[in-house]
Amino acid sequence: MESVTPVSFSLPQRAVHWATALLVFFNLLFTEGMEEWNRAVRRTGSATAEQVASANIHAYVGIAILILLALRIILRFTSGAPAAPPEEPALFRFGAKLVHAALYVLLIAIPLTGIGAYYLGNSQAGEVHAEVLKTLLWIVIAAHVLGALMHQFYWKTNVLRRMTVG
Structure with a gap:
Protein backbone atom coordinates (compact mmCIF):
# COMPACT_ATOMS: atom_id res chain seq x y z
CA MET A 1 0.00 0.00 0.00
CA GLU A 2 1.38 3.37 -1.00
CA SER A 3 1.52 6.10 1.63
CA VAL A 4 0.13 9.52 0.83
CA THR A 5 1.66 12.69 2.27
CA PRO A 6 -1.08 14.65 4.05
CA VAL A 7 -1.69 18.29 3.10
CA SER A 8 -2.27 19.31 6.73
CA PHE A 9 -1.97 17.85 10.19
CA SER A 10 -4.84 15.67 11.42
CA LEU A 11 -7.27 16.98 14.02
CA PRO A 12 -5.71 14.79 16.75
CA GLN A 13 -2.23 16.06 15.81
CA ARG A 14 -3.40 19.66 15.99
CA ALA A 15 -5.17 19.09 19.32
CA VAL A 16 -2.09 17.45 20.84
CA HIS A 17 0.16 20.24 19.49
CA TRP A 18 -1.91 23.04 21.03
CA ALA A 19 -2.57 21.17 24.29
CA THR A 20 1.18 20.63 24.62
CA ALA A 21 1.87 24.29 23.84
CA LEU A 22 -0.61 25.43 26.50
CA LEU A 23 0.86 23.13 29.14
CA VAL A 24 4.43 24.12 28.25
CA PHE A 25 3.60 27.82 28.57
CA PHE A 26 1.74 27.16 31.83
CA ASN A 27 4.81 25.50 33.34
CA LEU A 28 7.22 28.07 31.92
CA LEU A 29 5.20 31.01 33.21
CA PHE A 30 3.92 29.66 36.54
CA THR A 31 6.95 28.27 38.33
CA GLU A 32 6.37 29.95 41.69
CA GLY A 33 4.80 26.90 43.35
CA MET A 34 7.74 24.67 42.54
CA GLU A 35 10.25 27.38 43.43
CA GLU A 36 8.57 28.01 46.78
CA TRP A 37 8.53 24.28 47.56
CA ASN A 38 12.21 24.02 46.60
CA ARG A 39 13.20 26.97 48.82
CA ALA A 40 11.26 25.54 51.77
CA VAL A 41 12.81 22.09 51.41
CA ARG A 42 16.33 23.54 51.12
CA ARG A 43 15.79 25.82 54.14
CA THR A 44 13.91 23.57 56.53
CA GLY A 45 13.93 20.09 55.01
CA SER A 46 10.15 20.10 54.61
CA ALA A 47 7.30 21.98 52.97
CA THR A 48 3.74 22.86 53.87
CA ALA A 49 0.82 20.96 52.35
CA GLU A 50 0.03 24.03 50.23
CA GLN A 51 3.61 24.19 48.94
CA VAL A 52 3.54 20.48 48.09
CA ALA A 53 0.20 20.89 46.31
CA SER A 54 1.54 23.80 44.25
CA ILE A 73 5.26 10.89 18.24
CA ILE A 74 2.82 8.00 17.78
CA LEU A 75 0.49 10.24 15.77
CA ARG A 76 3.40 11.43 13.65
CA PHE A 77 4.24 7.84 12.70
CA THR A 78 0.62 6.82 12.11
CA SER A 79 -0.75 9.98 10.45
CA GLY A 80 2.37 11.38 8.80
CA ALA A 81 3.15 15.04 8.33
CA PRO A 82 2.77 17.48 5.46
CA ALA A 83 5.81 18.15 3.32
CA ALA A 84 7.69 21.41 3.69
CA PRO A 85 6.38 24.07 1.31
CA PRO A 86 8.50 24.45 -1.84
CA GLU A 87 8.79 28.21 -1.17
CA GLU A 88 10.94 27.47 1.87
CA PRO A 89 14.67 27.56 1.01
CA ALA A 90 16.64 24.38 1.73
CA LEU A 91 18.62 26.06 4.52
CA PRO A 111 10.21 16.58 32.36
CA LEU A 112 12.79 13.85 33.00
CA THR A 113 15.16 16.24 34.78
CA GLY A 114 12.19 17.65 36.68
CA ILE A 115 11.26 14.13 37.78
CA GLY A 116 14.87 13.56 38.80
CA ALA A 117 14.87 16.73 40.87
CA TYR A 118 11.41 16.56 42.46
CA TYR A 119 10.82 12.87 42.97
CA LEU A 120 14.39 11.60 43.27
CA GLY A 121 15.95 14.59 45.05
CA ASN A 122 18.71 15.13 42.49
CA SER A 123 19.68 18.79 42.88
CA GLN A 124 21.95 18.74 39.82
CA ALA A 125 19.02 17.59 37.68
CA GLY A 126 17.02 20.46 39.16
CA GLU A 127 19.67 23.00 38.22
CA VAL A 128 19.90 21.68 34.65
CA HIS A 129 16.09 21.60 34.48
CA ALA A 130 15.44 25.11 35.77
CA GLU A 131 18.46 26.95 34.43
CA HIS A 144 9.73 27.99 16.16
CA VAL A 145 7.34 30.96 16.34
CA LEU A 146 9.62 33.10 14.18
CA GLY A 147 9.71 30.34 11.56
CA ALA A 148 5.91 30.11 11.56
CA LEU A 149 5.65 33.88 11.16
CA MET A 150 8.19 33.81 8.30
CA HIS A 151 5.99 31.29 6.54
CA GLN A 152 2.83 33.30 7.10
CA PHE A 153 4.08 36.77 6.26
CA TYR A 154 7.24 36.40 4.16
CA TRP A 155 6.77 33.23 2.10
CA LYS A 156 2.96 33.43 2.37
CA THR A 157 2.58 29.65 2.72
CA ASN A 158 -0.13 27.66 4.46
CA VAL A 159 2.08 26.37 7.30
CA LEU A 160 0.09 28.10 10.06
CA ARG A 161 -3.18 26.92 8.55
CA ARG A 162 -1.97 23.30 8.55
CA MET A 163 -1.54 23.44 12.34
CA THR A 164 -4.65 25.53 13.10
CA VAL A 165 -7.73 24.82 10.98
CA GLY A 166 -6.27 22.14 8.71
Missing part, protein backbone atom coordinates in the same frame (compact mmCIF):
# COMPACT_ATOMS: atom_id res chain seq x y z
CA ALA A 55 4.69 21.89 43.38
CA ASN A 56 2.60 18.85 42.45
CA ILE A 57 0.63 20.91 39.92
CA HIS A 58 3.88 21.86 38.19
CA ALA A 59 5.10 18.25 38.32
CA TYR A 60 1.81 16.78 37.03
CA VAL A 61 1.72 19.27 34.15
CA GLY A 62 5.29 18.25 33.26
CA ILE A 63 4.30 14.58 33.28
CA ALA A 64 1.27 15.41 31.11
CA ILE A 65 3.62 17.13 28.63
CA LEU A 66 5.73 13.98 28.49
CA ILE A 67 2.64 11.83 27.85
CA LEU A 68 1.37 14.21 25.15
CA LEU A 69 4.78 14.15 23.49
CA ALA A 70 4.67 10.34 23.37
CA LEU A 71 1.19 10.57 21.84
CA ARG A 72 2.43 13.16 19.38
CA PHE A 92 15.39 26.99 6.32
CA ARG A 93 13.99 23.47 5.82
CA PHE A 94 17.12 22.19 7.55
CA GLY A 95 16.71 24.81 10.29
CA ALA A 96 13.07 23.80 10.79
CA LYS A 97 14.12 20.16 11.19
CA LEU A 98 16.72 21.20 13.78
CA VAL A 99 14.23 23.32 15.71
CA HIS A 100 11.63 20.54 15.72
CA ALA A 101 14.22 17.99 16.81
CA ALA A 102 15.36 20.35 19.59
CA LEU A 103 11.74 20.79 20.72
CA TYR A 104 11.27 17.02 20.94
CA VAL A 105 14.55 16.53 22.83
CA LEU A 106 13.81 19.38 25.25
CA LEU A 107 10.22 18.25 25.84
CA ILE A 108 11.60 14.88 26.87
CA ALA A 109 14.64 16.12 28.80
CA ILE A 110 12.86 18.83 30.77
CA VAL A 132 19.88 25.40 31.28
CA LEU A 133 17.00 23.49 29.67
CA LYS A 134 14.36 26.10 30.46
CA THR A 135 16.48 28.80 28.81
CA LEU A 136 17.13 26.62 25.77
CA LEU A 137 13.41 25.91 25.49
CA TRP A 138 12.58 29.63 25.40
CA ILE A 139 15.14 30.10 22.61
CA VAL A 140 13.81 27.15 20.59
CA ILE A 141 10.19 28.30 21.06
CA ALA A 142 11.18 31.75 19.79
CA ALA A 143 12.81 30.18 16.72
Whole structure:
Protein backbone atom coordinates (compact mmCIF):
# COMPACT_ATOMS: atom_id res chain seq x y z
CA MET A 1 0.00 0.00 0.00
CA GLU A 2 1.38 3.37 -1.00
CA SER A 3 1.52 6.10 1.63
CA VAL A 4 0.13 9.52 0.83
CA THR A 5 1.66 12.69 2.27
CA PRO A 6 -1.08 14.65 4.05
CA VAL A 7 -1.69 18.29 3.10
CA SER A 8 -2.27 19.31 6.73
CA PHE A 9 -1.97 17.85 10.19
CA SER A 10 -4.84 15.67 11.42
CA LEU A 11 -7.27 16.98 14.02
CA PRO A 12 -5.71 14.79 16.75
CA GLN A 13 -2.23 16.06 15.81
CA ARG A 14 -3.40 19.66 15.99
CA ALA A 15 -5.17 19.09 19.32
CA VAL A 16 -2.09 17.45 20.84
CA HIS A 17 0.16 20.24 19.49
CA TRP A 18 -1.91 23.04 21.03
CA ALA A 19 -2.57 21.17 24.29
CA THR A 20 1.18 20.63 24.62
CA ALA A 21 1.87 24.29 23.84
CA LEU A 22 -0.61 25.43 26.50
CA LEU A 23 0.86 23.13 29.14
CA VAL A 24 4.43 24.12 28.25
CA PHE A 25 3.60 27.82 28.57
CA PHE A 26 1.74 27.16 31.83
CA ASN A 27 4.81 25.50 33.34
CA LEU A 28 7.22 28.07 31.92
CA LEU A 29 5.20 31.01 33.21
CA PHE A 30 3.92 29.66 36.54
CA THR A 31 6.95 28.27 38.33
CA GLU A 32 6.37 29.95 41.69
CA GLY A 33 4.80 26.90 43.35
CA MET A 34 7.74 24.67 42.54
CA GLU A 35 10.25 27.38 43.43
CA GLU A 36 8.57 28.01 46.78
CA TRP A 37 8.53 24.28 47.56
CA ASN A 38 12.21 24.02 46.60
CA ARG A 39 13.20 26.97 48.82
CA ALA A 40 11.26 25.54 51.77
CA VAL A 41 12.81 22.09 51.41
CA ARG A 42 16.33 23.54 51.12
CA ARG A 43 15.79 25.82 54.14
CA THR A 44 13.91 23.57 56.53
CA GLY A 45 13.93 20.09 55.01
CA SER A 46 10.15 20.10 54.61
CA ALA A 47 7.30 21.98 52.97
CA THR A 48 3.74 22.86 53.87
CA ALA A 49 0.82 20.96 52.35
CA GLU A 50 0.03 24.03 50.23
CA GLN A 51 3.61 24.19 48.94
CA VAL A 52 3.54 20.48 48.09
CA ALA A 53 0.20 20.89 46.31
CA SER A 54 1.54 23.80 44.25
CA ALA A 55 4.69 21.89 43.38
CA ASN A 56 2.60 18.85 42.45
CA ILE A 57 0.63 20.91 39.92
CA HIS A 58 3.88 21.86 38.19
CA ALA A 59 5.10 18.25 38.32
CA TYR A 60 1.81 16.78 37.03
CA VAL A 61 1.72 19.27 34.15
CA GLY A 62 5.29 18.25 33.26
CA ILE A 63 4.30 14.58 33.28
CA ALA A 64 1.27 15.41 31.11
CA ILE A 65 3.62 17.13 28.63
CA LEU A 66 5.73 13.98 28.49
CA ILE A 67 2.64 11.83 27.85
CA LEU A 68 1.37 14.21 25.15
CA LEU A 69 4.78 14.15 23.49
CA ALA A 70 4.67 10.34 23.37
CA LEU A 71 1.19 10.57 21.84
CA ARG A 72 2.43 13.16 19.38
CA ILE A 73 5.26 10.89 18.24
CA ILE A 74 2.82 8.00 17.78
CA LEU A 75 0.49 10.24 15.77
CA ARG A 76 3.40 11.43 13.65
CA PHE A 77 4.24 7.84 12.70
CA THR A 78 0.62 6.82 12.11
CA SER A 79 -0.75 9.98 10.45
CA GLY A 80 2.37 11.38 8.80
CA ALA A 81 3.15 15.04 8.33
CA PRO A 82 2.77 17.48 5.46
CA ALA A 83 5.81 18.15 3.32
CA ALA A 84 7.69 21.41 3.69
CA PRO A 85 6.38 24.07 1.31
CA PRO A 86 8.50 24.45 -1.84
CA GLU A 87 8.79 28.21 -1.17
CA GLU A 88 10.94 27.47 1.87
CA PRO A 89 14.67 27.56 1.01
CA ALA A 90 16.64 24.38 1.73
CA LEU A 91 18.62 26.06 4.52
CA PHE A 92 15.39 26.99 6.32
CA ARG A 93 13.99 23.47 5.82
CA PHE A 94 17.12 22.19 7.55
CA GLY A 95 16.71 24.81 10.29
CA ALA A 96 13.07 23.80 10.79
CA LYS A 97 14.12 20.16 11.19
CA LEU A 98 16.72 21.20 13.78
CA VAL A 99 14.23 23.32 15.71
CA HIS A 100 11.63 20.54 15.72
CA ALA A 101 14.22 17.99 16.81
CA ALA A 102 15.36 20.35 19.59
CA LEU A 103 11.74 20.79 20.72
CA TYR A 104 11.27 17.02 20.94
CA VAL A 105 14.55 16.53 22.83
CA LEU A 106 13.81 19.38 25.25
CA LEU A 107 10.22 18.25 25.84
CA ILE A 108 11.60 14.88 26.87
CA ALA A 109 14.64 16.12 28.80
CA ILE A 110 12.86 18.83 30.77
CA PRO A 111 10.21 16.58 32.36
CA LEU A 112 12.79 13.85 33.00
CA THR A 113 15.16 16.24 34.78
CA GLY A 114 12.19 17.65 36.68
CA ILE A 115 11.26 14.13 37.78
CA GLY A 116 14.87 13.56 38.80
CA ALA A 117 14.87 16.73 40.87
CA TYR A 118 11.41 16.56 42.46
CA TYR A 119 10.82 12.87 42.97
CA LEU A 120 14.39 11.60 43.27
CA GLY A 121 15.95 14.59 45.05
CA ASN A 122 18.71 15.13 42.49
CA SER A 123 19.68 18.79 42.88
CA GLN A 124 21.95 18.74 39.82
CA ALA A 125 19.02 17.59 37.68
CA GLY A 126 17.02 20.46 39.16
CA GLU A 127 19.67 23.00 38.22
CA VAL A 128 19.90 21.68 34.65
CA HIS A 129 16.09 21.60 34.48
CA ALA A 130 15.44 25.11 35.77
CA GLU A 131 18.46 26.95 34.43
CA VAL A 132 19.88 25.40 31.28
CA LEU A 133 17.00 23.49 29.67
CA LYS A 134 14.36 26.10 30.46
CA THR A 135 16.48 28.80 28.81
CA LEU A 136 17.13 26.62 25.77
CA LEU A 137 13.41 25.91 25.49
CA TRP A 138 12.58 29.63 25.40
CA ILE A 139 15.14 30.10 22.61
CA VAL A 140 13.81 27.15 20.59
CA ILE A 141 10.19 28.30 21.06
CA ALA A 142 11.18 31.75 19.79
CA ALA A 143 12.81 30.18 16.72
CA HIS A 144 9.73 27.99 16.16
CA VAL A 145 7.34 30.96 16.34
CA LEU A 146 9.62 33.10 14.18
CA GLY A 147 9.71 30.34 11.56
CA ALA A 148 5.91 30.11 11.56
CA LEU A 149 5.65 33.88 11.16
CA MET A 150 8.19 33.81 8.30
CA HIS A 151 5.99 31.29 6.54
CA GLN A 152 2.83 33.30 7.10
CA PHE A 153 4.08 36.77 6.26
CA TYR A 154 7.24 36.40 4.16
CA TRP A 155 6.77 33.23 2.10
CA LYS A 156 2.96 33.43 2.37
CA THR A 157 2.58 29.65 2.72
CA ASN A 158 -0.13 27.66 4.46
CA VAL A 159 2.08 26.37 7.30
CA LEU A 160 0.09 28.10 10.06
CA ARG A 161 -3.18 26.92 8.55
CA ARG A 162 -1.97 23.30 8.55
CA MET A 163 -1.54 23.44 12.34
CA THR A 164 -4.65 25.53 13.10
CA VAL A 165 -7.73 24.82 10.98
CA GLY A 166 -6.27 22.14 8.71
